[in-house]
Amino acid sequence: MGVLVLALALGVTLGLLTDIGVPPEMLTYVGVAVLAALDSCTGGVRASLEETFTDKAFVFGFLTNMLMAGFIVFVGDRIGVSELYLAAVVAFGVRVFDNLGVVRALLFKRRGWE
Amino acid sequence: MPQEVNEEHGGTLLHLREESMRALHASERVVGRSFHDARLTASLVIGLLLVGFLLVAQWRGNDTVTQSLEGQSDQDLAIIIQEITVENVSLRDEVMRLQARVLDAERDTASRTEVLNEATRELNALRLIAGLEVATGPGIIVEIGDPDRVLLPQDFVALIHELRTGGAEAIAVNGVRLDARSGFGGGNGRVSVEGRSFSKVYEVEAIGLPSDLEQALTLPGGIRTTLTTFPGVTVEIKVSDSVTVPAKEAPVLVYGEAIQ
Numbered sequence: 133m134g135v136l137v138l139a140l141a142l143g144v145t146l147g148l149l150t151d152i153g154v155p156p157e158m159l160t161y162v163g164v165a166v167l168a169a170l171d172s173c174t175g176g177v178r179a180s181l182e183e184t185f186t187d188k189a190f191v192f193g194f195l196t197n198m199l200m201a202g203f204i205v206f207v208g209d210r211i212g213v214s215e216l217y218l219a220a221v222v223a224f225g226v227r228v229f230d231n232l233g234v235v236r237a238l239l240f241k242r243r244g245w246e
Numbered sequence: 247m248p249q250e251v252n253e254e255h256g257g258t259l260l261h262l263r264e265e266s267m268r269a270l271h272a273s274e275r276v277v278g279r280s281f282h283d284a285r286l287t288a289s290l291v292i293g294l295l296l297v298g299f300l301l302v303a304q305w306r307g308n309d310t311v312t313q314s315l316e317g318q319s320d321q322d323l324a325i326i327i328q329e330i331t332v333e334n335v336s337l338r339d340e341v342m343r344l345q346a347r348v349l350d351a352e353r354d355t356a357s358r359t360e361v362l363n364e365a366t367r368e369l370n371a372l373r374l375i376a377g378l379e380v381a382t383g384p385g386i387i388v389e390i391g392d393p394d395r396v397l398l399p400q401d402f403v404a405l406i407h408e409l410r411t412g413g414a415e416a417i418a419v420n421g422v423r424l425d426a427r428s429g430f431g432g433g434n435g436r437v438s439v440e441g442r443s444f445s446k447v448y449e450v451e452a453i454g455l456p457s458d459l460e461q462a463l464t465l466p467g468g469i470r471t472t473l474t475t476f477p478g479v480t481v482e483i484k485v486s487d488s489v490t491v492p493a494k495e496a497p498v499l500v501y502g503e504a505i506q
Contacts, residue, residue, distance in 0.1 A: 143298020154307030
């Protein structure tokens with residue numbers, strides 16, 4: 133678990149060091165993609181605790197989640213419903229919270245706090 | 247007996263073999279799990295690295311958008327435009343005001359310069375009249391010969407008076423500049439002016455319009471006629487385009503004081 137927090141911190145540090153900003157027209161795309169990636173990661177942690185984790189599924193899910201998120205935003209922009217990205221935001225948001233809830237419950241159970 | 251022993255021995259071997267196989271499988275499982283765990287951690291680490299990086303990039307991009315005009319709503323933009331327009335108008339007013347002030351200042355400076363120039367011209371004229379400056383210009387030179395020493399100071403007073411009447415601006419007698427306070431004195435055939443005395447030969451230089459000056463001296467019954475009636479006296483008038491009259495020192499006034 134500590135390694136994962138460290139990895140997140142390292143990613144943030146890398147971002148701070150490289151001084152890269154997302155261009156304005158890409159903001160929604162990258163924002164939803166970040167949510168998707170976050171969903172995949174929390175899902176990965178959950179799966180590893182449930183011992184159903186396979187790296188292939190994780191990588192595949194990670195990539196398809198991000199691509200699908202971007203695709204939804206793109207489609208929304210194209211068909212004049214640019215608020216469609218909200219659907220992706222809500223879906224991924226719910227899943228992230230769901231995953232985090234399960235992870236928390238599993239961790240509690242493993243440590244015997246429940 | 248050996249058969250029994252062998253059988254017993256074979257049973258133990260079998261048992262050992264099963265045991266070792268089980269241990270092998272267990273260790274294989276452990277290796278497999280730890281390998282699996284490593285892959286799990288590695289993929290999660292990579293995923294989270296990416297998430298962190300993207301988060302920061304997104305944060306930055308969002309910051310620049312909210313600061314730029316593109317990220318503002320139409321209402322905000324309208325307000326901004328209005329504010330800028332008002333500011334523009336007031337700035338324009340200020341520009342006009344400042345330009346007016348610049349014009350005023352320029353006019354002021356011009357008039358001041360004019361006054362200064364006028365004052366300078368006046369001062370120069372006054373210095374010329376007072377005899378403080380070397381003066382040069384067209385004029386006449388009057389050469390008077392008096393070998394018998396018959397001329398008196400009042401003859402020179404009359405001569406100078408005639409020259410001034412003719413418009414002389416600067417006059418010198420034998421290189422001595424005359425000013426408003428100069429007076430002639432002397433006696434016994436000598437004429438003194440400004441503390442220096444002369445006799446026999448006099449040279450009077452006067453700056454002014456030469457024809458006027460000459461006329462002032464040569465009028466019928468004028469000063470030349472008067473002077474030449476004295477025995478031995480000769481008066482010769484020369485017109486020159488460039489007469490130079492020396493300067494004299496500034497007088498020290500003891501009693502007079504200007505009223506402001």
